[in-house]
Amino acid sequence: MSVRSETLGEVIEWLKAQADSEWECAQEGLCEGYDGYDAYTRTIEHCQDMLLDDTAEHGKA
Structure with a gap:
């Protein structure tokens, strides 16, 4: 897993927590x-689209 993919995963998790908070609010x-x-x-x-692009790019290499 690339650093970019790992970072995107962390950002997605944070965004999900924020979205849940906004939904409750x-x-x-x-x-x-x-x-x-x-x-x-x-x-x-x-x-998530960027992460899929990274995964597809990694698969081509």
Whole structure:
């Protein structure tokens, strides 16, 4: 596993924790809407795509 892939994995885990927190906040009415949650989940998806790209690139080498 490359350093970049390892770092992306760590970032994804952190983002998931933040998304969970935003979801709970929105469910409890402590924040307006789900914009924060949506932003985190879009970022998670982007990081996962980057991780898949790295995995595919590593497989070609």
